[in-house]
Amino acid sequence: xxxxxxxxxxxxxxxxxxxxxxxxxxxxxxxxxxxxxxxxxxxxxxxxxxxxxxxxxxxxxxxxxxxxxxxxxxxxxxxxxxxxxxxxxxxxxxxxxxxxxxxxxxxxxxxxxxxxxxxxxxxxxxxxxxxxxxxxxxxxxxxxxxxxxxxxxxxxxxxxxxxxxxxxxxxxxxxxxxxxxx
Amino acid sequence: xxxxxxxxxxxxxxxxxxxxxxxxxxxxxxxxxxxxxxxxxxxxxxxxxxxxxxxxxxxxxxxxxxxxxxxxxxxxxxxxxxxxxxxxxxxxxxxxxxxxxxxxxxxxxxxxxxxxxxxxxxxxxxxxxxxxxxxxxxxxxxxxxxxxxxxxxxxxxxxxxxxxxxxxxxxxxxxxxxxxxxxxxxxxxxxxxxxxxxxxxxxxxxxxxxxxxxxxxxxxxxxxxxxxx
Numbered sequence: 542x543x544x545x546x547x548x549x550x551x552x553x554x555x556x557x558x559x560x561x562x563x564x565x566x567x568x569x570x571x572x573x574x575x576x577x578x579x580x581x582x583x584x585x586x587x588x589x590x591x592x593x594x595x596x597x598x599x600x601x602x603x604x605x606x607x608x609x610x611x612x613x614x615x616x617x618x619x620x621x622x623x624x625x626x627x628x629x630x631x632x633x634x635x636x637x638x639x640x641x642x643x644x645x646x647x648x649x650x651x652x653x654x655x656x657x658x659x660x661x662x663x664x665x666x667x668x669x670x671x672x673x674x675x676x677x678x679x680x681x682x683x684x685x686x687x688x689x690x691x692x693x694x695x696x697x698x699x700x701x702x703x704x705x706x707x708x709x710x711x712x713x714x715x716x717x718x719x720x721x722x723x
Numbered sequence: 724x725x726x727x728x729x730x731x732x733x734x735x736x737x738x739x740x741x742x743x744x745x746x747x748x749x750x751x752x753x754x755x756x757x758x759x760x761x762x763x764x765x766x767x768x769x770x771x772x773x774x775x776x777x778x779x780x781x782x783x784x785x786x787x788x789x790x791x792x793x794x795x796x797x798x799x800x801x802x803x804x805x806x807x808x809x810x811x812x813x814x815x816x817x818x819x820x821x822x823x824x825x826x827x828x829x830x831x832x833x834x835x836x837x838x839x840x841x842x843x844x845x846x847x848x849x850x851x852x853x854x855x856x857x858x859x860x861x862x863x864x865x866x867x868x869x870x871x872x873x874x875x876x877x878x879x880x881x882x883x884x885x886x887x888x889x890x891x892x893x894x895x896x897x898x899x900x901x902x903x904x905x906x907x908x909x910x911x912x913x914x915x916x917x918x919x920x921x922x923x924x925x926x927x928x929x930x931x932x933x934x935x936x937x938x939x940x941x942x943x944x945x946x947x948x949x950x951x952x
Contacts, residue, residue: 560797567790572782575789580780589789596793611767615774622777626742630749667775685743686776692743714737721772 548613556604563600570614571596574621581625581689591628595621629689670720678713681706732762740769842952845924847945855945856900858885858924866907867897874903880931886939888923888946899933900926923948 547569554562571592578588578595598620606616671679681699684690690698696706738744739752756762845858853873860867869885877883883902886894898908927934928941 560794563797564790564794567793571790572784573778573780575785576780576782577777579783589785592785593789593792593796597796600793600797611771612774615771618774618777619770622742626745626749630745667772671776682741683776683779685741686773687779689742691745695743710738710741710743711734714734714741717772718733718737 546613548617549608552599552603552606552613552616555600556606563603566599567596570617573614574617577618578621578625580687581622582628583688587628588625591621591624595624598624626689666721667717670717673720674713674716677701678709678716681709682713682717685710732765736762736765737769739766740773843949844952845947845949847924847926847947849945856926858947858949860910865909867910868905868907869900870905871901871903877902881941882929882931882933883926883944884929884933884939886925886927887921887949888925889921894925894939896934896937897924899929921949 548566551562551566551569555566574595575588575592578591579585582588582591595617599617602620606613611619671682674682677699681695684695684698692707692710693703695701695710696703699706701709735744735752739749744752756766841862843858843860843862846854847856847858848854855873855875856869856871858867858869882899885897885900885908887897888894897910900906900908923946925939925943925946927939927943929939930941934940
C-alpha cells in the first residue's frame, strides 16, 4: 500500500490471465490473508478452505478490480473476510463457534498487537483514532473485526448485556468515522 | 421506506463492513446493495476505513497444498475476460462454426422455401458447440422467431438478452428471450439492408429486465453466425 504498490501491477496482470503474476501475488499476500482467515475462523482446515475459495475468486474477478475504489490488499482482504463471515454464519458451523473453549484462545486484550502498528504511517490514522476510543468500544470493534464475533458472542465474551454491546459497537464506529474525517 | 434514512444506511453499512451484521439481516442488506450504488459506495468507504485493522493479525504461511489446489482450479476455470475480448472470442468461434451450424440448420428443418423472401437463420451454440437455440428471420417481417431447442435453467433474477454483433460496431439488443419455448421478437429497428453487415448473433446473461447499460454486461453464453439462405 505504498506509492509503488506491487499489488496493483500484479492484480492487473492477473486480470489479463497472467498465471505467473497471480502466483507471485499469492506468494506476496497469502501469509497475511491466511493470518486474517485464521484469526476469524480459529480453525486451520476452515482457513485453508476459505483461502483457496478466496483466491479462486480473486483470480476470477481480477479484471474487474478498480484501483480507484480500494487498495488491492484492502480489496483482497475484504474478499477473504466476507468469505470467512459467510462461512462462520453457516448454521452447521455456528455450533462449533458456540464452544466456549474457542473463546479462550482470544486474548482479553485483542488490541495488544494493534499497539505496535501505531508506528506505521499508512495505518497511523485509524490506529490513533482507535486509541482515542474508550477501552470497551475499542475492544468490541477489534473483537468483531479480527475475530468475527457477533453481537451475542461479543456480549458473552465481554460479559455485558447485549444492548450495551450493541451500543459500544455503534458508538465506536461513529467515533472512528468522525475521528478519521477530522 | 426506512432504508432511505441516511443515518440508518450508514449504520448498516458500517456494521456490514465490521461483520456484526449477520444472518438474515446480512443477506437482506446484500440484496439491497445489489441495486443501490450509493449504498455500495458507503460500504466500500467503511471497508477502506476498517481494513488496516486486519494487519493486527499475524501473517501465517499457508501450507503448500492450498496453492496447488488453487492452481488446479484456475486452470480448469473458464477464461473470464473483458467483454471486448470475449465478444471477439465468440465472433471467432461463430465464424469457425459456420459450416457446422449450416449442417444443423438442415437438421432442424429450417431450410428455406422456394419463392419466399430471403430468410436469415442462426443456430446459437454454447462454448461446447451444443446448439441451444435457433433464430429465424424472414426479410421484411415485423418479427423474428427464436426457438429454444435446449432449455436451460435461468435464475429468477436473471434474463437472457439477444444481440446482433454488427461488423465494426457495438452489439445491438434485439430484446429479452426466454430460457425455453419459442418467442417472436418485434424487430422494427432491424433494418433489412443492415443484415449483410451482421455476421453473427449472441446471447448474454443479464440482470432481470435486461442490460441496464444498453450494452451486454454479463458473460456471452451462446452465439452463432447469421446466414442468409
